[in-house]
Amino acid sequence: MTADPPGFPAAQRSVSIKDVAKRAGVSVTTVSNVLNSRDRVSSDTRERVLAAIDQLGYVRNAAAWQLRAGRSRTIGLIVPDGANPFYSAIARGAEDAAVEYGGAVLVGNSNHSPEREAHYIALFEEQRVQGVLIAPVGDPDQRVEALRRRGLPAVVIGRTAQPESSSVSIDNVAGGYLATRHLLEVGRRRLAFIGGPASTPGIGDRLAGALRAVAEQPDATLEVLETTDLGVAAGRAAALALLDRTDRPLPDGIFFANDLLATGALQAFLLIRHVDVPGDVAMIGYDDIDFAQAAVVPLSSIRQPAALIGRTAVELLAREAEAPDENRRHILFQPELVARESSLGEAPSRTRPASDTTPTTQH
Incomplete structure (x- = not known):
């Protein structure tokens, strides 16, 4: 059994985001918003959350999703057209966010083929990725729900998913x-x-x-x-x-x-x-x-906002990995002429x- 490093007791390592939420009297989503510097959290609430973090000694190791046992530090991204610069920009945004979390992005091009899309989903599962971002060819809900049942978070890009899954799309x-x-x-x-x-x-x-x-x-x-x-x-x-x-x-x-x-x-x-x-x-x-x-x-x-769509998808994936039952969201961006x-x-x-x-x- 490995001894604890000096000054870093086991009790500290076990503190979770749910513990912080309970101590501060807020939801897990609110704690996540504070950790991600979301402006919509009031100053009083932010102070309560930060105080709870200090009291409990909560340390966010880049992202909670990296700590899940048996997973790599990568996420999978499936796009329908890898040659389209729009999807390249989404991939860049996703990669930038993943790097900030200490991870990386693997990109698969489905080429508008449901069979090829299914191939990449299976391949990413075999690679034990932390989660999957998918700009689907067809109806994504069944596949996304199947991934979630197997413990793999997924975020849909480009269309609104069912309430059980997070998504980021454009109007x-x-x-x-x-x-x-x-x-x-x-x-x-x-x-x-x-x-x-x-x-x-x-x-x-x-x-x-x-x-x-x-x-x-x-x-x-x-x-x-x-x-x-x-x-x-x-x-x-x-x-x-x-x-x-x-x-x-x-x-x-x-x-x-x-x-x-x-x-x-x-x-x-x-x-x-x-x-x-x-x-x-x-x-x-x-x-x-x-x-x-x-x-x-x-x-x-x-x-x-292609790069922002990619970045937001990664953030939603990280939030869902932290607290799957509380952090599902549907983000709809507005286009610009x-x-x-x-x-x-x-x-x-x-x-x-x-x-x-x-x-x-x-x-």
Whole structure:
């Protein structure tokens, strides 16, 4: 039996966050908020918690989740598209947070395949990771619940999970509304939404927001073109298909479901067919990846706080590991409109509305 180091009795090592909460007369969540420097804790409550920590000698060893027997100091992150800069930014945010906790992140790319997603879940379990962050291909609830039953915390990224699981996501309906409303406010009325497949998480919500914005503008229309994937090549193909058809004119405003699609369309419009952007067609993407600002025509986009999403997911995982029954939360971030040159030019006179559209405040 190993002797206790001098000045570090066994009683001190056994103090848990629940002991601190009991001594301070607060919940475990409140103690966790104090430990993570959350502003929403009142000064009086913070002082009580800090006093209890001092009295009990509670020491947080980087993170409670590192102390779980038989686990490595890594967490698993599963994303549907490792080539998409948006998911790379999520991974960077998760890695930054994990390093602060003394750990590391292992990333698996499911490539939109449920079978490959299941493979990574099984692999991470075999590696005895501390927990799993998953941006799921399909319905995550059954898999996440199965992980939790086996004692492995999991946080869902990109959609709201069932109450039994923590999640961090973006309000995609609001994002679709922001993008489409922006095109309407700069005078575009013959709109198109390009993205897909429709089953891809978030795509249906973005389309729903776009439809809501168009419904508020009586003289506007929205054409929906579904793509097979969300890559650059699919965006280029969609743009060329619009240019090649003869039965209807080119839309004067296009909302792309992500920036990679918009990037491919920019290539088709500017380099292959020499279409004026934004003169002939205004464009807006989604995600605000680094390339959006650096494009030949800087791309308007809906910004998601990708790095913050990754960081928050790790923090939720750590909180749940500390107290699984008390620390489940659902964080919903709000998107932000970033307007650039691709949508800010004048619409051709033949498509400009007879009267100005009054801008509306977005929430």
